[in-house]
Amino acid sequence: MAEPLLDVRNLSVEFHTLAGIVPAVRNISYRLDRGETLAILGESGSGKSVSSSAIMNLVDMPPGRIASGEILLDGKDLLKMTPAERLEVNGRKIAMIFQDPLSHLNPVYTVGWQIREAMTAHGTPRGEAEAETLRLLGRVGIPEPERAMGKYPHEFSGGQRQRVMIAMALALRPDLLIADEPTTALDVTVQAEVLALLKELQRETGMAILIITHDLGVVAEIADRVVVMEKGVLVESGTVREIYHAPKHAYTRKLIAAAPGKGDMHPPLARREPLLTVRDVRKRYGAFEALKGVSFDLAAGETLAIVGESGSGKSTLARVLLRLDEPDSGVAEWKGRDLFTLSPAELFRLRRDLQMVFQDPTQSLNPRMTVYQLISEAWVIHPDILPKSKWRARVAELLAQVGLSAEHMSRYPHQFSGGQRQRIAIARALALEPKLIVCDEAVSALDVSVQAQVIALLDGLRRDLGISFIFIAHDLPVVRDFADQVMVMRRGEVVELGDVRQVFDAPREAYTQALLAASLDPDPEVQAAHRARRLEPA
Known part of the structure; x- marks a missing residue:
């Protein structure tokens, strides 16, 4: 075999904490050839980003420490280089792009x-x-x-x-590009464009790409081979097709089973009396027209997904409906009453019916409050809902409802994973027994298995409690699994609205067709067919 460009051998990384030594990466080995794309697949805490940081010498030491191993680039061990030698390698030989460019651009x-x-x-x-x-x-x-x-x-x-x-x-034409979750927060069409650009640049320059991701669709689109990591251990490796079609490890099988977009779509609902009727809602910010006459109906126990690219007006619509922003014109009738004409006192009483779950629970949950305080705060604001003597028992019930336990109520948000924090945010929204929950990209930043768990939780609440959802998302496979109706928005306008099966199986509008064509499928065979269709001459 030819010598690989990158050869990671028995790498272990650990962190020294007050609670003791935490092994983040344990004895992993993999190779990457020139011109090849290798994906490191795994969920949060799997060690995939730590292992790539070790390649770039970006592990904070202390508290981190390279406990063992070698990282060979062109046969030279990066771990044995002097700081001056590493400075020459980083940028010129190895370059890195990150998930959030705004945090890494000055x-x-x-x-x-x-x-x-x-x-x-x-x-x-x-x-x-x-x-x-x-x-x-x-x-x-x-x-x-x-x-x-x-x-x-x-x-x-x-x-x-x-x-x-x-x-x-690419400024110094590196031999190796490390891409750490480079498309997670991007719209589906922009994600497809960035991945296509990386492959195109790879063909031009011959560079190798090491891509870190939790998204099987990204793996199917761009990778040649995959290594799968769980809790710091490399559990499986192989070609993309081998890993997807014949996974050997239980963790890999769990990731593949959790990938959205493969289950049965909701059957069309019988038309029912609308709970919310929205007509011709408009909103302008200066010269920018954010909403251009949006209209739809939502029934009790129904999920309406709103999809579209950034700037389409999805989040603006949610904020206007909840009166976090005021509309310029239009009507939003809730049980026959126009939300836009309610007085502050009337709106305050109605808040318990309309709740919102945001994309980032780290920002929406007060870090100085315990889980008990966060959830029971709803009853402090609306004291007529529940007597104080029953608060603790009700918090325990709500935590159990979202898959957590009563012992969690004394902890603070930072002591939970991202998926657990989102469950706490959902429990907080449920405390007021709402009729409608607006989810604004509520699962977009979650790992695939946690995302599947949260979607199953929301779907169960819809069935069991009759809660309606307005579900804002850019992840179309998730929408396919969860929605009853889909509303496609572009530049403040509704371009298509219909049952989930109609929109996904027979989209009428070219823009909807383009969104669906850009969506990534975890099956490499299906994704290869999508890619071939995109490349066909018009």
Whole structure:
């Protein structure tokens, strides 16, 4: 066998904490050849990001420590290099792009300066670096690259910022590109564009790509081989097709079984009296028209999914319906009463019927409050719902309802995983026994198995308690599994509205068809067929 570009041998990484030594990565080994794409697949806490950070020398030491192993790049052990030697390798030989480019781009410098500085720091003359920066921005698809060079990171969309990060990473033509969850927060069409760009650049430059992800669709789209990690251990490896069609390890089988978009869709519901009737809702922010006459009906016990790209108006609509923002015009009748004309006192009483679960529970849960305080706060605000003597028992019931236990009520949010925090946020919303819950990207940041558990929980609440949901999401396979109706939005307008089966099996509008075509399938055979159709000449 030819010598691999990257050869990780028996790598172990541990962290020293007050509770003792925590092994994050335990004795893992894998190889990556030139021009190849290897995916490290696993959920939060599996050690996949720690192992890639060790390659880039980004593990904080202390408290972290490389306990054992070798990381060979072109046969040279990165762990034995001096700081000066590592400085020469990082950027020139190995580059990295991250999940959240806004956190890794300096907000006080223009993107042109930052890309140029990546080259001048390694000795590239300024004039040459300037010309290469312009070329790279154009190559990664940034509009008007000359003007873009003088802009700051906040002036770009999420997908454009990721493209800027890719341009910066490629500035010195590295042999290896490490991509750590590079598309998790992106719209489905932008995700497809970024992955296609990475493959295209790989063909041009011959670089190897190491992609870290929990998304089987991303693996099917871009990877050649996969290694699967669980709790710091490499449990399985093989080609994408071997791993998907013939997984050997129970954890791999669990991940594949949890992948959304493969179950039965909800059958069409019989038309019922609307619980919420929305007609011609409009909202403008200055010269920007965020909502352009949105209308729909929602019945009791029904789930309406709202899909569309960033800027389509999904979250604005949710905020307007809950009166977190005021509409410019339109009607939203809740049980025959217009939400938009209610007085503050009337709206306060109605709040218990309308609750919201946000995308990031870390930001929506007060870190200084225990779980008991977070959930019982609803009864402090609405004291007529439940006498204080029954609060503790009711909190225990709500925690059990969302798959947690009574012993969790004395803990704080930081002591839970992301999926557990989202369950707490759902329990908090349920405390007021609402009739409608608005979920704004409530599962988009969760691991695939946790996501499946939360969706099953919400679906059970819909069936058992008759709760209606407005479910805002960009993950179409999740929508397919959970929704009764789907509303597709684009630039503030509804472009398609129908039962989930009609929208997914026979979409009428070209925009809906484009969204579905860009959605990633975990089955590599299906995804290969999707990719071939996308590449067909129009």
